[in-house]
Structure formats: C-alpha cells, structure tokens
Amino acid sequence: MNNPSEITVRPARHVRGTVQLPGDKSISHRYAMLSGIAEGSSRLENYSTGADCASTLACMRALGVKWSRIEGPSNTIEVHGSAGSLVAPSAPLDCGNSGSTMRMLSGIVAGQPFTSEMVGDESLSRRPMQRIIGPLSEMGAHIASQDGKPPLNIKGGSLKAIDYKMPVASAQVKSCVLLAGLFAKGETRVEEPLRTRDHTEVALRAFGAELNRKAAGAGSEVRIRGGQRLRGVDARIPGDLSSAAFFLCAAALFPGSQLTIPHLLMNPTRARLLDILMQMGLHISVTQMEEIHGELVGSLQIEGAALHGTTIAGADAAALIDEIPVLAAIAPFTEQGMEIRDAKELRVKESDRIVALAANLRQMGAEVEERDDGLKIPGGQSLHGAQIDSHGDHRIAMAFAVAALRAKGDTQIRGAESAAISYPAFFHTLEELTER
Ligand code: S3P
DSSP: OOBTTEEEEOOOSEEEEEOOOOBOHHHHHHHHHHHHHSBSEEEEETOOOSHHHHHHHHHHHHTTOEEEEESSTTOEEEEEOOTTOOOOOSSOEEOTTOHHHHHHHHHHHTTSSSEEEEEOOTTGGGSOOHHHHHHHHHHTOEEEEETTEEEEEEEOOOEEOOEEEOSSOOHHHHHHHHHHHHHEESEEEEEESSOOOOHHHHHHHHTTOOEEEEEETTEEEEEEETTOOOBOOEEEOOBOHHHHHHHHHHHHTOTTOEEEEEEEEOOTTTTHHHHHHHHHTOEEEEEEEEEETTEEEEEEEEEOOOOOOEEEOTHHHHHTTTTHHHHHHHGGGSSSOEEEOSOGGGGGSSSOHHHHHHHHHHHTTOOOEEETTEEEEOSSOOOBOOEEEOTTOHHHHHHHHHHHTTSBSOEEEETGGGGGGTOTTHHHHHHHHEEO
C-alpha cells in the first residue's frame, strides 16, 4: 500500500506517451532571482513546481520582492522587480534543501547594505559553503559559518571586483561570483576548470546585462562589469532536462518504449545526457528547435532499444552530475555495464550519492564497486524488487523508481516524498506513462 513517504513501484513492460515537464529547476532559480533585482515586472510561465524553487521565491519575498502566482494550469509567477533595492530580511532566509538557493542568493545578498542569515534543512546544513565564502570574502563580504557549512551570516556591503579561478567545477559557485560581480565595483572575472551549465550567463543577457565569455582550456572565462541594471522579462521556462532524464532512462530500459517530450531544455551545457543515451543505443530525434531568451528548446521523440554500457569520466562527469544517479540505476541492465569516474562531487550533493547508489543497487541484488570518485557497475545483471532508502534525496528516490520498472517483483521507495524537491508530480506521471 502506498503512503506519502513510501511508494510501491511495480515492474513494467515499457513506457509510452507524451510528457510535459515542469520548468527547469536551474533556470527557474535564476529567473526568480534576476527578476527580483530587475527593474519592472517579469512574467515567468512554467516556473518549476519543485520545493527548491519555492524556497528561492520565499527568500526573494523575505528580501522585499513582491510576486504572485497567476491562476491557471501553467504555473505562472508574476514578479515585481525591486530595481536592486532589496530590504533587510527580518528573519533568517530559509533555503530549505536547496544548495542553488543558498549559493547563488549569497552572491546577491553579499552586495546589499545589510546582514542576512541563510539557513537550510539538515541535508543543506551538511553541504560545503567554503567554495562561495572564499570568493565572496575576497570581494569584501563578511561571512560567518559553521566551519564552512550553513548557517551563513552574511554582512554585505560594497564589494570589489575580483579575478577568480575556481578550484572546483561548479555552476553554483560561478553564478554566485557573477551575481556578486553585478553589485561590485569594477569588472569581475571568473574562470572555471571545466565547462558547467551556463544558465546564469544566458539569463543575465536575457535580463539586459552585458557580459563577455570565451573558452579557456576545457572550461570558460566570464567577465561581468558591476553596476549594470537589469530589466524584467516575460518568459516560458523550458521543461527540465534533469527531470526528463528519469523518463529517458525508463524508456531506455525497454526496446518497445516510445516517448514524446515537447518544449524541453536543450542547452548544450546540459544536453550531454542525450549524446550518452544515443551512444548507449536509445533512438532520440529532436524537432521544433528554437531559441528562447538565449536557451535552446526542442521537442524530443524517443524509442527504446538494446542498451550498451558506457564510461562517464572527466568533463562528462561534471556535465552529467545530476543525471549520474539515474544512469547508475539503469547501469546493471546495460550489456557491458558502466564505469563512473571523476565524480567525487556526488558525495556532497543532497546526499552522498555514491553511498546511496551503491547501497540501493546492492539492496536490489546488484553487484557494484564503490570507489572514492565513482562507481563500477557490471552489466547484464538482473535485479529484484527491494526496500529502497531515498536518503532524503529526490534524485535517488526517482532513480530507483526507474530501476524498479525492470526488477523482478515490487519495490518500495522509502522517502519517496523527497521527489517533490524538484518534481512533485513525478510518481504520478511515471505511473501514467508505464504499461504493464
Ligand atoms: C546547479 C549546479 C549543480 C547541480 C545542481 C544545480 C545549478 O551543482 O548539481 O543541481 O543550477 O547551477 P554544482 O554547482 O554544485 O555542481
């Protein structure tokens, strides 16, 4: 029997249908923040339905930004920009489970003439923040933390531009420094060691800011001048590619599957999953490609086929960081298996995803080798239904719901409610697409 925190997933024959995805989580966060500091109002259609993006909106409200939900099916938010005049929050800014909210918003509040306290839930309180405390302190903010972890007390003020070479490839850190750079005196330069998602750069331009970008080795460098004003935009946020990953991988498990996903984000810094799944044997075609406010969007048609194994390492590990959980969950069903390397960042996500993946795969009877920076999962395995522990992590809960479709017997996902962090309707939609 199902209850809100435990959901049973039964084996399937294939997945078929059309799925409209809620707006991309990464873009929703950025649009909520930028529209909040812009001049004029913004209308954000298909805003993410996840709890993380609601945390960002709640923090913006606490900073004095007025916004409202527009009645209707398309989850539209209207934001009245503060034109950069945020107000001191009267209570701690609660980022919930959302690392993106805490890290990116820190960049904005660091540039304000007041003090903000940023707090998060138990999982967020364990996550590393030194990576943003370092550059923001260099820019002139005064930040107190619990040994580099939340809560953060950020005494903002006038910032100075810096030249920052990021030691870890993280789009959140890059975004944090760029957003602080918007409030700093001078030109801030950020260099990333590997190319990470570029939604902040794309969104800043959509909101009217000028920035310079160029390739730098395997990564990129971005420069932004402080003191620029943003203006609001009306936008429809494209479907979330990292949420689509669960259905793509579900389709990949069954040769008879057929899926259509319209209006999906196709940004090249996010779409590596499509190349990898095609290399693994999935048939994917893209139609109706268009560019909306600088983001590529398209309609995807997918047909399942026999699945080859693969290796994910180097730049791919960074590009696929949010999709590795579901790729690992389908790995035992591939012909040659999967090796995942250079993915140590998985250990500091909403859970230690290397531990959570290895433990749950074993729980389903799979053979798996856990390594410091990844996993090795042999192919050609058959799995049985089991009790899965989501570790309170949305992507672990959803990844194992996908693996459960190919297992023998039923699987119970404990902590299934964590899917609501990014995709509240996930289990409902999965059920609708599944044929037994
Ligand atoms: C995100 C960047 C990634 C990703 C996260 C969202 C973003 O985190 O895992 O889910 O929107 O910029 P890191 O920057 O820590 O790699």
